[in-house]
Amino acid sequence: MTEQPMVRFDNVSKRYGALTVLDGLNLEIAHGEKVSIIGPSGSGKTTVLRMLMTLETINDGVIWVEGQPLTHMERNGKLVPADLAHIRKIRAKIGMVFQSFNLFPHMTAMQNCIEAPITVLGMKRADAEARAADLLDMVGLSEKKDHYPSQLSGGQQQRVAIARACAMRPKIMLFDEVTSALDPELVGEVLEVIRKLGREHDLTMLMVTHQMGFAKEFSDRVCFFHAGKICEQGPPNELFGAPKNERTRQFLHAVLEAG
Amino acid sequence: MIWDWAFAFEILPVLARAAIVSIEATLIGFALAASLGLVLAVVRIAVPWTGWTISVLVELIRSTPLLIQIFFLYFVFPKFGVVLDAFTAGVLAIGIHYAAYCSEVYRAGFDNIHRGQWEASIALNLSSWTTFRDIIIPQAIPPIVPALGNYLVALFKETPLLSAIAVLELMQTAKIIGSETFRYTEPTTLVGLFFLAMSLVSAALIRSLERLLNRRTMR
Amino acid sequence: MGIRTLVTLLVVALGVIAVLATQEAYSLFMPGLLQGAVLTVEIAVLGSLLAIVMGVLAALARMYGPAPLRWLATVYVEIFRGTSALVQLFWLFFVLPQFGVTLNAFLVAVLALGLNVGAYGSEVVRGAIQSVARGQWEASTALNMSRPQMLRRIILPQAFVAMIPPWGNLLIELLKSTALVSLITLSDLAFKAQQMNQNTFKTIPIFTLVLLMYLAMSLVLTIGMRLLERRASLGLARGRAA
Ligand SMILES: Nc1ncnc2c1ncn2[C@@H]1O[C@H](COP(=O)(O)OP(=O)(O)O)[C@@H](O)[C@H]1O
Ligand SMILES: [Mg+2]
Numbered sequence: 001m002t003e004q005p006m007v008r009f010d011n012v013s014k015r016y017g018a019l020t021v022l023d024g025l026n027l028e029i030a031h032g033e034k035v036s037i038i039g040p041s042g043s044g045k046t047t048v049l050r051m052l053m054t055l056e057t058i059n060d061g062v063i064w065v066e067g068q069p070l071t072h073m074e075r076n077g078k079l080v081p082a083d084l085a086h087i088r089k090i091r092a093k094i095g096m097v098f099q100s101f102n103l104f105p106h107m108t109a110m111q112n113c114i115e116a117p118i119t120v121l122g123m124k125r126a127d128a129e130a131r132a133a134d135l136l137d138m139v140g141l142s143e144k145k146d147h148y149p150s151q152l153s154g155g156q157q158q159r160v161a162i163a164r165a166c167a168m169r170p171k172i173m174l175f176d177e178v179t180s181a182l183d184p185e186l187v188g189e190v191l192e193v194i195r196k197l198g199r200e201h202d203l204t205m206l207m208v209t210h211q212m213g214f215a216k217e218f219s220d221r222v223c224f225f226h227a228g229k230i231c232e233q234g235p236p237n238e239l240f241g242a243p244k245n246e247r248t249r250q251f252l253h254a255v256l257e258a259g
Numbered sequence: 260m261i262w263d264w265a266f267a268f269e270i271l272p273v274l275a276r277a278a279i280v281s282i283e284a285t286l287i288g289f290a291l292a293a294s295l296g297l298v299l300a301v302v303r304i305a306v307p308w309t310g311w312t313i314s315v316l317v318e319l320i321r322s323t324p325l326l327i328q329i330f331f332l333y334f335v336f337p338k339f340g341v342v343l344d345a346f347t348a349g350v351l352a353i354g355i356h357y358a359a360y361c362s363e364v365y366r367a368g369f370d371n372i373h374r375g376q377w378e379a380s381i382a383l384n385l386s387s388w389t390t391f392r393d394i395i396i397p398q399a400i401p402p403i404v405p406a407l408g409n410y411l412v413a414l415f416k417e418t419p420l421l422s423a424i425a426v427l428e429l430m431q432t433a434k435i436i437g438s439e440t441f442r443y444t445e446p447t448t449l450v451g452l453f454f455l456a457m458s459l460v461s462a463a464l465i466r467s468l469e470r471l472l473n474r475r476t477m478r
Numbered sequence: 479m480g481i482r483t484l485v486t487l488l489v490v491a492l493g494v495i496a497v498l499a500t501q502e503a504y505s506l507f508m509p510g511l512l513q514g515a516v517l518t519v520e521i522a523v524l525g526s527l528l529a530i531v532m533g534v535l536a537a538l539a540r541m542y543g544p545a546p547l548r549w550l551a552t553v554y555v556e557i558f559r560g561t562s563a564l565v566q567l568f569w570l571f572f573v574l575p576q577f578g579v580t581l582n583a584f585l586v587a588v589l590a591l592g593l594n595v596g597a598y599g600s601e602v603v604r605g606a607i608q609s610v611a612r613g614q615w616e617a618s619t620a621l622n623m624s625r626p627q628m629l630r631r632i633i634l635p636q637a638f639v640a641m642i643p644p645w646g647n648l649l650i651e652l653l654k655s656t657a658l659v660s661l662i663t664l665s666d667l668a669f670k671a672q673q674m675n676q677n678t679f680k681t682i683p684i685f686t687l688v689l690l691m692y693l694a695m696s697l698v699l700t701i702g703m704r705l706l707e708r709r710a711s712l713g714l715a716r717g718r719a720a
Contacts, residue, residue, distance in 0.1 A: 102617035116621035322696035324657035419564040443572035458560035
């Protein structure tokens with residue numbers, strides 16, 4: 001049996017009223033693959049991640065995860081829109097880290113990391129705490145475990161958010177511009193955690209980023225989005241080194257120009 | 260029979276006349292509340308040392324029941340030789356009660372005016388009165404109109420309290436009809452429906468007013 | 479007004495009541511008024527509990543309930559917000575018996591006030607839930623929580639803090655509205671006041687005492703809500719200044 005792709009967008013479209021944000025998107029991501037999405041603001045990058053996280057419904061097409069439909073389910077041999085129970089079953093394989101962290105402000109770092117494992121996975125408190133302690137250690141925040149989000153810097157908050165997402169043991173992790181809300185000197189510590197995650201965990205990663213250097217060094221593949229479509233994609237040294245598409249060239253030129 | 264249509268139609272004209280009294284009480288009471296409230300809010304800014312006194316006064320009025328205040332005014336004035344008829348005493352009490360609420364609304368409106376507006380007016384050498392009338396009030400009032408509108412509706416819904424001192428407004432009229440005919444269902448329900456209709460209409464009006472104001476300030 | 483000022487005001491109010499109670503002209507009325515005040519507090523407390531329960535239930539039903547429940551909750555809120563509290567009180571007291579349901583006056587008082595304030599409360603609850611940042615919902619979804627789990631563990635604890643001040647105002651309104659029950663034969667503080675006034679015509683001493691008593695009760699409630707707010711926001715704001 002040939003291995004199923006981890007994620008497959010099959011002709012997926014997303015519209016807001018008259019505005020078509022994504023137009024017939026086709027994208028496959030292999031098991032363990034690290035894919036970066038780059039492109040100008042408003043090109044639909046965030047929307048791709050949000051659809052996969054089921055934060056947005058889709059208007060056309062099907063999203064598949066490990067060969068199973070996410071947005072749909074099979075009934076009498078036909079695909080019908082998924083119900084919540086089905087979505088929750090498949091969604092369990094996916095985790096997401098947000099640009100604005102979205103930590104729970106009324107919970108400590110530790111509580112943020114054990115909340116869903118206990119309530120959703122039904123883990124015992126002690127087990128959840130042991131797992132969370134390991135993850136907080138991995139992101140270098142063991143000694144901050146009893147701090148509330150408001151007592152942490154942006155970089156620290158984002159690292160807790162990464163640990164929190166990992167605590168659910170997802171197979172796919174989504175990162176939406178996770179360093180964009182950070183002061184420049186804090187970007188490095190978060191990227192370092194993502195690198196480590198890529199090395200030490202068996203994760204498929206899909207990230208939207210403006211850190212071209214990081215995308216080039218870290219990802220297996222880079223997709224350039226423009227106006228709701230993948231304009232060009234390929235291995236990072238090809239896409240950054242010798243972009244074929246005029247739009248890609250313009251975009252990279254503009255980004256490099258800005259420094 | 261639980262609901263008698265013929266009886267309901269029979270009492271409708273009487274209730275309609277009473278509704279006019281309720282509406283009169285509302286309009287006069289609110290005019291009093293809106294102007295007295297504005298005076299309180301302005302005095303507070305113009306004469307800073309009154310701030311604490313006005314705060315305590317507002318707190319006293321808002322912390323005690325309107326019904327007691329109505330009784331108080333109605334029964335206390337004669338002690339000083341001033342005999343007020345029930346309508347006047349009741350409307351006065353309602354007006355004073357809601358003036359306390361309105362003054363806080365105005366205060367919030369004034370607080371929202373950027374300090375730069377005062378400073379610019381001083382730089383232009385406008386007198387404080389001119390500043391107030393031409394610069395501050397025109398900016399402060401429109402945003403708070405919906406909040407004042409909500410108090411107008413709230414005040415309207417408290418006019419049935421006037422029945423406690425036998426003002427012939429809607430509730431009192433319904434009660435009289437009830438005690439004379441031993442039928443409370445129709446008069447009380449009709450009064451309720453009247454309030455419901457008025458409230459829904461005013462809520463819609465306030466909402467569109469809010470939209471209008473939002474659009475104006477967006478420009 | 480700061481909590482210090484409120485406490486000062488409360489102490490002053492209680493002090494004045496105590497001093498007046500030793501005066502011959504006033505002491506006569508104290509026992510009866512206190513009796514009335516006890517009933518007022520009973521109705522206010524039970525009414526408040528009902529209001530809070532109804533407020534939360536109606537808000538959740540309107541936001542997340544199935545269509546019939548949503549519809550029912552909307553009708554409840556519109557009717558009880560749209561008609562006057564006194565009309566509701568009279569309706570339950572005089573009209574409901576015509577439908578074969580006769581409740582005693584005390585129960586009618588608690589029901590009418592609780593349902594009335596609960597209708598306003600549902601808007602407060604709804605507003606507070608909607609004020610929780612969208613990112614909190616999204617993060618909970620990304621962690622695969624169910625709707626009830628999100629509400630219970632993430633959203634409501636945060637909404638709770640935002641709800642306290644407006645609920646404080648509503649419960650004050652409820653406390654003040656208890657005076658209306660004097661009009662359906664209950665011997666609360668307002669009833670006692672009016673009764674004694676009719677019997678003795680000592681309007682000024684009686685109403686002075688009564689106003690001070692209501693003031694004291696309101697202040698206790700306001701101060702209590704302020705303390706609750708302070709405690710609740712501690713969890714959210716911890717170290718924000720740090
Ligand atoms: N909730 C929404 N309603 C309407 N338009 C939206 C909404 N969310 C996103 N959009 C539009 O969809 C387009 C793509 O948005 P997004 O995926 O956030 O872009 P990117 O992340 O690439 O900057 C933008 O034009 C944006 O304005
Ligand atoms: Mg984006």
